[in-house]
Amino acid sequence: MKKSTLALVVSTLALASTANAAEVYNKDGNKLDFYGRVKAEHYFSDNASSDGDKSYVRIGFKGQTQINDLMTGYGQWEYQYNANNSEGSDANAGNKTRLGFAGLKFGQYGSFDYGRNYGVLYDVEAWTDVFPEFGGDGTARTDNFMTARATGVATYRNSNFFGLVDGLRFALQYQGKNDATSANARGSITDTSRQNGDGYGASLGYTIADTGISLMSAITSSDRTNQQQLQALGSGDKAESWGAGIKYDANSIYLASIYTETRNMTPIGTRGFANKAQNFEVVAQYQFDFGLRPSLGYIQTKGKDIEGIGDEDLVKYIDVGMTYYFNKNMSTFVDYKINQLDDNNKLNLNNDDVVAVGLTYQF
Template sequence: MKKTLLATAIAGSMIATGAQAATIYNQDGTKLDLYGNLQIAYKSVEQAQRNAAGDIVGAESADELFDNGSTLGFSGEHVINRGLTGYFKAEFEHDADEAKTAGGLNTGDQSYMGLKGNFGDVRLGSWDPLIDDWIQDPITNNEFFDVSDSSYSRNLDAVSIVGVEDREGNKLQYLSPSFSGFQFAVGTQYEGDAEDENFSGSSNASAFAGLKYTAGAFSIAAAYDNLDNNDGTYGTTDIDAGDQYGITGQYTMDTLRVALKLERFESDNEFSEDANFYGLGARYGYGMGDIYGAYQYIDVGGDTFRNVVGDVIKGDAETSETFNEVVIGATYNVSDAMYTFIEGAWYDRDEDASDGVAVGAVYMF
């Protein structure tokens, strides 16, 4: 999940500490900031060509100049009393490449409010899944190309979470303070029976949780999501989405960060296979920007499940598949507020589907 203002940026890279934000108001314990970015890029990607059965039978290169997630954001906080602060953030996206016809601020990115203090942090609203922030992003949180994960996989048809696009909203989360390096998060996503994206037809609250430990330059995090709100009826078929979990370790030394990930999607339906994602990523700040890359090995299927009479119902080892993914890239800082990037990706799909290159420029304010 690309975020230009990288929360995981390391020393040596000016990319986005939020220092570009302009403070509109700051008085009597109340602060309001305005920030944003313009991102315009060029990409050329091998688009999969499929037959009537949905199989990839070819790929055709397609290119475009496009908006890569230009954002306008507001954030604020106010001191309620000593040790307790209320805060909010609201981000809106617009299409900088087609501004005349795109309809202005035409979609949202994340929006939430919360309370923070010595007790920790309670947040309510819409933002990225915990497994995205803690497990997936340390491997690749790039400008355009990322390695696949159990939430989004490029042309990896055997791994699919139905309704994954609705996972960011309607969430409540508690994040603890650090206890001798340990920190935990627990939360839920609530979908009422009046919600259009509710597949089950009844009100439901999913559960997700994570645990993180930090010791100096080393950190390790684990996260779990029961995907309960992705269960439901699609057409005439009842689907149990399964479970999603992973663990990621990071080590930072000066301007070098290295991360290692093991992520698993455990499917509970016949339409998607189980999958393991083994990822290695690194990012190095060379003074005028970053160079970065990642390798990931994906093992799909292979776990054999049988019914009560012994028939194989899913995961026949003879039908298992493996994939090797590589993403590399570099940024160059034109100024404190502007940088350029170039990326390339190889996904090991049939007919080289999803492989591509991208270049772009970003201006932050």
């Protein structure tokens, strides 16, 4: 059956939030796109911290400039304003810079950028971070070494192995130290779970032509800060991770599965880190021609050899949801997080279900 234009558009939007950016300027080799979304959403849960209004506004820009025949400069910035706060409470509203980096691209020789960007382990984890609302909370944690969005990362990427192998791509990354004594414009990082020492990472992926199948792998290693090594949970002077994933994305079907492991990296509240964490995630989605996209997923992250506890699940839930795209700019969704953590889990983690409903406008 021939796909409708709507089906093609929303399939892209479902996996790329900036796909519908508005072009602000495009002249003489200079281009600037502005994008954003308004997400009006509400959580329903017996757990007070997971219940209530979760609305936010997110805006950003992506720009590039043609320097010469070989070299192109580019930059991106993205910010989020939480809309569930009263007027005058912005100082403690949790508003945040999500991304902010600049770089140079050298044709088939790759690109290099620096700033606040995604860590290379997220090259794997992004494939299952596509639930209508939840997901991306197994071993992918913001400002947790190089597992998700991170500060001070220098990244080299090459999308086709110097023009020699179509579909073969790799990345190399370095992250500078961010701890309680770091000298940066916003001050030191006192939240121990968000600190990191110097670290390195790499990813390698391959897309098999004309099949819809892609493979991805990544590995990282970072120094742990002095404060992290003094915490009750977690030991060793290195935080390490690796992961691998496979996905199928064709014929209106999206299937993805990943496995990741971390050592002394996945945080357990304010008490420290799991000595080892094993994470498995899987998701299946289908895009109907008339705009409906149902989604089914599962995430389980198990902490291993936790001091005084042993092995215990850190994250475990089934996710059932769906998104309906009215058009390329407007959609609505419902997402049901069916928590599978034990009622008497040894870490006293929240095991209540959560239902999210919302309406999204994006451009």
